[in-house]
Amino acid sequence: MTIRIDRRKFLMGSSALLAAGAAGVSPSFAQSDALRLLFWGGQDRADRTYAVSDMFTEASGVSMEPEFLSWSDYWPKLATQTAGGNAPDIVQMDYRYIVEYASRNAIAPLDEFVGGPLKLDSFDQDQLDGGKVGGQLFGISLGANSVATLVNTDAFAEVGIDAPTNAWTYDDIMEMAEAFNSANIRGGMKVMSDGSYTEPMLHNWLRQRGKELYTPEGKLAFDEDDAIEWYTMWDKLRKAGACVSAEDQALDSGPLETTMIVLGKSALMPSNSNQLVAYQTIVQDDLNMIGYPRAAAGSGGGHYRKPSMFFSVGGSSANKEKAAEFLNFFISNPEAAKVLGVERGIPCLPSTREVVAPTLDEKGQIALNFVANLGDLLGALPPPPPPSAGEIDASLIRTLGQEVGFGAKSPEQAGRDLVSGANDILSRS
Template sequence: MTIRIDRRQFLVGSTTLMAAGAMGISPVLSQEARLRLLFWGGQARADRTYGVTDLYDKANPGQVVEGEFLGWGDYWPKLATQTAGGNAPDIIQMDYRYIVEYADRGAIAPLDDYVGDVLKLDDFDQDQLDGGKVNGKLYGISLGANSVAMMVNKAAFERAGVELPGKMTTYDDLKAMAEKFNAKGEMKLIGDGSGSEPMLENWLRQKGKALYTAEGKLAFDEADATEWFAMWADLRDAGVCVSAEDQALDTGPLETTMVTLGKAAMIPSNSNQLVAFQAINQDEITITNFPRIATDAPGGHYRKPSMFFSVAGKSNDKESSAKFISFFVNDKDAATVLGVERGIPCSASVRDALAPTLDDQSKIALNFVSNLGDLLAALPPSPPAAAGEIDSSLLRTISQEVGFGARSPEDAGPALVSGAAEILARAAS
């Protein structure tokens, strides 16, 4: 006699397992090869992910994938702790900004030896394959292509009598749009994007610059950073964006964003998050591009790997982990479960099979990424090690200090550049 322990019953504790042993029962848990999967996201992503792990378990008797998810803010500290303690999960959801750091430390393993064998990538988009490479080796398998996007409360725009922003909307246009929102008094036009690394990067790319060079150095200067903070200070003073007090309520989860809290009609986000935002918002949500700095500005968007699956450097079963990743990105039934919540599938055949099955919101996300037009430019190099610290600690802290009046933009610009340079130098030493 055996007992099948479902993932949602797994954490019943050692007492239950001991009791089973005392009864002469041999749990399947001791017989099955188990892979641990850790990912960030909300309940909607978890439900989709567990739907696919269930499919995989059924298709591969004797193998069980046990998943665990956390919010973005809690995910990275836990992964860092587990990695440092030699207890990292076998399969790790990885982000573009951290992949170099984890690869250089040996915390994730190169997957090249499995390609063409248990890991099938025959019709994968080349830009998505390239995005998962570090120093020429493949460390991450893209789970979907996406782009930065403004998450837009379509119903709020309709109530305010304001035309939805689009491909030609500029930062200067925001003030005129905000006047009607302020007159309505329901919410501000936009969240405070001064602490958003993706929004800063997009703005810099439109100016012909970037966040980082291919060598991992800063690619912008103090004047750029000062102009950035000054622009947002002006938008804040004009009532275009939310107050610093309101923005501070955004602690990372989608539930605390300015759109979900009803504080702003649009915020910077990513195209693949449209499905998740709609799931927790009663108003209809749509997406559009980031504002332009001018109507003739070059494109600042790019098709970014939304996230990767990587295999832990110390995993005891790298081959099985690679096999699961291959199933996750190639199986047609898995694609139907996943939709485009993690981005547009990178396999052309999977994409073609999925498209007819999508709901309206998912089709919006797919069409957005597929039709960026002149907004689309080349994928930048992978961020250097410690880029995540510059984003999550330095940029966000300085933006809050400016918002609360503790720093001027003229002070904040040099502080961002010098602080970022110091973090990069420390990481490289």
């Protein structure tokens, strides 16, 4: 995903969450009967979520107060509200952060509601397991998805070459770049955005090589040689004009509207399968979706079906049972399912999938079929990342990629700094 977290904002939010854990999360000082819902996303997701919130209010009589922010603004606000004992009743949660929030009691276990307000008998087991921390259920998956590469098919047609397929490799990027640079379409569109500081892309590349970002025990699972090779590969792509310049990539400030494929800076961009629908609403060119590039021809196993995001209940909420009722409505109500579609991923209840499938437009069908047919790209779901993984992503992986891009550090120095810095952060967590 090419969304970026501003380092200062992330660390501010992380500190606030730490303070909440140290002090103990107390009940909110301003409780009301309305359920407060906080989530990240673009306008398309907001429109769908607000509509379903209204449907729940009509069905239950429970008032809803939903609010959405961009990814980069979401986490500092959630952490700050959590530290102040004023967390929302329902929060959108990411696989990356669920361990951290659960371990600090910032979100509540949901087991007591299963079989009551929460009906999960036929819920996909892998998605249910993905929301567990220490054997307790802390998040309800809102859809299964996978990392993916968005493809501007119109741009490839304009250049006069075939768009890549799931068989493409990192070496193919350089070959396609020659065609794009020669054609010089749209003021110099590059074939690829800069994925060097995209954590999911690094993780996928490592998995294809038989490694992971982290061990099940929360230790670093790769070494300096891996990190140096990663930054060196992207440095070569950047210098050859195969990916966008560091200056252009820096325009990506978080919202979908600032990403390289929306700005017309690149024809390929790492993303997630559930985001195709949202991107197509704001891009006039036709978009398609393929997997991440292969580390080498025939290599696979880097992808996995990940909970795209969860809904969790705030640890300080005084309305936990009502919040659980909303979660159940969100994932299982047939009319809600038709509104939500696959914007958050492939639904995890078979009954919901049956309702949604006939209603999907072309892009929704592409997303569903992509996740269902990953083939040899598919590997096992990795363990949840350690609590400090968010800080490593924001303050190291992203920052070091930018520093190499702007020439402030060599790939060799960045590789060493990534490993030493990550080990230091993990040792303090």
